[in-house]
Amino acid sequence: MTTPMHAEKSSLRWVISDVLTMAQRNILAIIRIPSALVFTIIQPIMFVLLFRYVFGGAIPVGTTFGNYVNYLIPGILVQTTIFGAVGTAIGLAEDLKRGLIERFRALPMARMAVLAGRTVSDLARNILILLVITGVGFAVGFRPGGGFVAYVQASLLMLLFAYCLSWGFAYIGLTAPNPETAQAMTFPLIFPLTFASSIFVPVASMPHWLQVFARNQPVSQAAEAVRGLMLGIPHGQSTYISLAWGLAALLILGPLSTRRYRTAS
């Protein structure tokens, strides 16, 4: 139905417009709830300080990295952006609980815009975190040797990886009966993925059985790739492996989440 009040646009531009409308709405919410933003920013800074000054001295990382802070900062970046995917799940669970998803589903908007808008706003938040942690990292002695271009490449890889993960976590958000449960459901996934990994400590220091998991799991691969690129050291095939993990998550869980969106209640 085209009436004088309806805008003329192609359907693809409508999809983009819907996604941006949803993203804008989520970003406004992040800005409006300062506690959420402070938590998002302050928590990774606390991790940086904790590992840099409390645990760092006790963690030998070998000479490849120069010192522990160079090892740590790329890891923290990966960890923080992955924690951001939990926000995707919680945000969607909240919208579902408040009945907003029901209203969106009754609008003539693009079906995937609610999910895509959420992942885009989480991406925007991750970019902010990336900038803040990079700044804090430099302040505490982080000196990556890979050069500016490699740093940007590493950042893009990390953001893409986290973005793909957001689509997977969207499924949890749409399945959980409430936001609290959504958060609880992400925990058994997030905890082993971020801590049984090469994010904070070299995998070689772990018992052998754990090394097998820790070395090969997707988050470690992403951390290896981001660290390798930023520091300018060899990192094997980790860039391609982490990209493959991310795209697989997007291609499998993305459609699942979109389908779930249509029927969730």
Next chain:
Amino acid sequence: MSDFAVETNALGRVFKDGNVQALKGVSLQVPRGQVFGLLGPNGSGKTTMIRILSTTLAPTSGSATVDGFDVVKQADDVRRRIGLAGQFATVDENLTGFENLRMIGSLNHLKKSYVVARAHELLERFNLAEAGNRMLKGYSGGMRRRLDLAAALMANPPILFLDEPTTGLDPQSRQDLWTIIEQLVEEGTTVLLTTQYLEEADRLAKQLVVLDKGSIIAQGTSAELKATLGTTVLVLTFETTADARRGFELVMNLTQKKANIDGTIVELTLEDGPRAAADALRRLDAENIPVAGLSLREPSLDDVFLTLTGSRPDEEVVVDTKKARKAH
């Protein structure tokens, strides 16, 4: 164009979890330009009906059209013609009133200039102009409900679904919403309204359907529904409970239907109210039992409902909104 704003044909919905049959083949026709009431207790299938018609839930059997468009096959066409508002006031807490309306307008693919003008017009109209630039945290229940309705009206839809729009509101807010709904209908909007409040259905709805356990158990105008009872109620009030008991013994055989006593009040359900009232007074006078008050009452929709379903519509209280939505 279809003659009816909404038409359903043997519409059914079975929920997978627990084999709950929320709707059991409901057929109804909603004429254009009036309020059509769906009346029923919690769990009667009202909300399931609204969800199917607003395309957010697929029927498991039967079919439905809205403004002539099939709710399953032409869902996007349906979505362009409807507004949805209700008891859960689905507005975004973290946005201002204006931003909520702007978001809905934009998702309806309306022109930017139209969205801004329409948002201000609706805020003004629903007495939210001053609150429009504040976040929703400070809004009262009535304000949220008005904003929810404003959001539903952003695209100026010809058909409006209101799911228990005044549930949980104070009397003044309820009156305000009723006035707004009446104005909308005057302007030509078709409203499909679900309610548990008989007073609301009586005041707003020209035609009514009574749903119970997923089926239509009665339909017609509110006057027609009342007439199906074909009775009046005689209410006698006495000065003391002892008088009431003596009086009750004297007059109870005036009716073959229902007679009950509650403290000093005696109620008789009668076929022929005025004559029975005269008989009752004569008998009481003969025994010198003083009568403090007498009235003849037409049956209310409450009585109709009680007769039809065996329970009053508002007996159940919903606490968990999510569970309630699933149960419907």
